[in-house]
Amino acid sequence: MNKISNHLPTAELQALDAAHHVHPFSTQAELAERGARVITRADGCWLTDSDGETILDAMAGLWCVNIGYGRDELAEVAAQQMRELPYYNTFFMTTHVPVIALSKKLAELAPGNLNHVMYSSSGSEANDTNLRLVRTYWAEKGKPEKQVIISRWNAYHGSSVGSGSLGGMKGMHAQGGLPIPGIHHIDQPDWWNEGGDMSPEDFGLERAQQLEKAILELGEDKVAAFIAEPIQGAGGVIVPPATYWPEIQRICDKYEILLIADEVICGFGRTGKWFGSETVGIRPDIMTIAKGLSSGYQPIGGSILSDEVAAVIGATEFNHGYTYSGHPVAAAVALENLRILEEEGVVARFGAQTAPYLKEKFQSLADHPMVGEANIVGGMGSLALTPDKASRAKFAAPAGTVGYMVRERCFANNLVMRHVGDRMIISPPLVITNEEVDTLIERARLSLDEAYEKVKAEGLF
Numbered sequence: 001m002n003k004i005s006n007h008l009p010t011a012e013l014q015a016l017d018a019a020h021h022v023h024p025f026s027t028q029a030e031l032a033e034r035g036a037r038v039i040t041r042a043d044g045c046w047l048t049d050s051d052g053e054t055i056l057d058a059m060a061g062l063w064c065v066n067i068g069y070g071r072d073e074l075a076e077v078a079a080q081q082m083r084e085l086p087y088y089n090t091f092f093m094t095t096h097v098p099v100i101a102l103s104k105k106l107a108e109l110a111p112g113n114l115n116h117v118m119y120s121s122s123g124s125e126a127n128d129t130n131l132r133l134v135r136t137y138w139a140e141k142g143k144p145e146k147q148v149i150i151s152r153w154n155a156y157h158g159s160s161v162g163s164g165s166l167g168g169m170k171g172m173h174a175q176g177g178l179p180i181p182g183i184h185h186i187d188q189p190d191w192w193n194e195g196g197d198m199s200p201e202d203f204g205l206e207r208a209q210q211l212e213k214a215i216l217e218l219g220e221d222k223v224a225a226f227i228a229e230p231i232q233g234a235g236g237v238i239v240p241p242a243t244y245w246p247e248i249q250r251i252c253d254k255y256e257i258l259l260i261a262d263e264v265i266c267g268f269g270r271t272g273k274w275f276g277s278e279t280v281g282i283r284p285d286i287m288t289i290a291k292g293l294s295s296g297y298q299p300i301g302g303s304i305l306s307d308e309v310a311a312v313i314g315a316t317e318f319n320h321g322y323t324y325s326g327h328p329v330a331a332a333v334a335l336e337n338l339r340i341l342e343e344e345g346v347v348a349r350f351g352a353q354t355a356p357y358l359k360e361k362f363q364s365l366a367d368h369p370m371v372g373e374a375n376i377v378g379g380m381g382s383l384a385l386t387p388d389k390a391s392r393a394k395f396a397a398p399a400g401t402v403g404y405m406v407r408e409r410c411f412a413n414n415l416v417m418r419h420v421g422d423r424m425i426i427s428p429p430l431v432i433t434n435e436e437v438d439t440l441i442e443r444a445r446l447s448l449d450e451a452y453e454k455v456k457a458e459g460l461f
């Protein structure tokens with residue numbers, strides 16, 4: 001019998017956790033010393049920890065709980081599906097009703113000619129699928145030389161060997177021998193950090209044109225695809241200048257390069273529309289989905305393919321798939337999540353009402369002495385911290401020092417906000433109310449004020 005319960009003292013849970021659980025993206029030794037925060041329940045936008053504190057989750061978990069916590073309908077659907085058909089695979093000429101229904105719904109929701117879904121259990125797996133899929137696509141079209149995938153530095157596309165290679169996180173590449181061959185990285189459209197004296201518009205064009213340069217250098221006949229998030233999330237919520245995406249689309253069209261939009265964060269209402277591709281005005285050939293697809297209630301992801309890509313891949317046996325591709329319980333829960341997002345008008349209301357309110361309030365933080373830029377699209381927001389707004393200067397401390405200080409104060413003030421270097425980022429559940437937005441902003445400002453005192457005391461300002 002499992003004797004570990006929510007009712008054990010926090011310190012005991014923390015000690016057991018540190019003894020036997022290895023955490024992702026964490027320094028285990030530090031975690032053992034400080035003790036992880038134990039989350040026991042959640043409802044709407046609020047988490048409860050083992051000490052009974054209630055915490056406003058301005059990150060929707062890991063950018064995924066779009067629908068908010070505590071929706072019984074999803075639990076009911078999962079229980080019912082487990083009773084009826086808890087598992088069956090979709091290999092070898094077999095299918096089941098939940099995966100049929102979910103695929104039909106996704107084809108309806110996805111823009112343009114994106115009508116075919118290949119499933120995974122996560123974004124990482126879906127991007128691994130994409131990697132093999134685009135190469136297979138070109139081989140099937142008689143162009144087996146078209147193998148290279150172009151991505152961007154500071155992109156995040158997952159943690160597996162393939163998706164971690166597609167990503168451009170140097171800290172990840174340094175561990176475990178990444179990237180694998182055949183992946184080429186260009187610079188990101190991060191005007192705040194890398195734009196120098198250029199206007200955002202010129203800089204956006206220059207960064208997009210790096211794609212064209214790379215294609216010409218590598219050879220048009222060697223490049224299979226370009227992958228990018230409409231708006232980079234884990235990289236720090238980097239909102240590209242308006243000139244960036246139209247130029248990327250032009251280049252992909254001109255050189256016949258498949259465009260993969262990684263919508264793992266941007267999808268399912270996060271940017272104020274159903275998909276980030278719609279927000280930035282692009283026509284991807286493939287979209288990577290996960291997270292908001294099930295609002296994190298079940299692990300499920302996938303690749304949505306255009307009619308053309310699906311037709312080419314469908315003409316051969318693509319030797320690829322996962323035991324849990326299209327898992328019936330995950331598919332049923334995802335479908336119920338999409339039903340609620342659509343029928344209750346969660347996405348529509350967020351885009352039309354909450355997002356403009358959130359934008360106004362979030363941007364008001366730009367008057368804080370440490371905030372240089374408050375950028376937000378839909379429900380993806382980022383504060384760039386700086387000791388000097390005019391010159392967009394960096395602090396005289398290793399990158400992330402001040403971001404970490406702010407995050408610590410947020411944590412103490414019962415607000416989950418994340419720091420990426422010296423940027424503070426948010427991605428709240430789409431069901432957040434205006435009052436909760438006010439609380440978010442109050443707590444963020446308080447945390448910034450408290451950290452500011454420390455930053456000054458340490459001579460960093």
Ligand code: PMP
Nearest residue numbers: 122123124156157158262264265
């Ligand atoms: N792509 C993007 C854009 C992501 O943000 C993430 C996860 N943060 C992934 C892929 C990987 O998804 P997962 O963690 O589900 O493997």
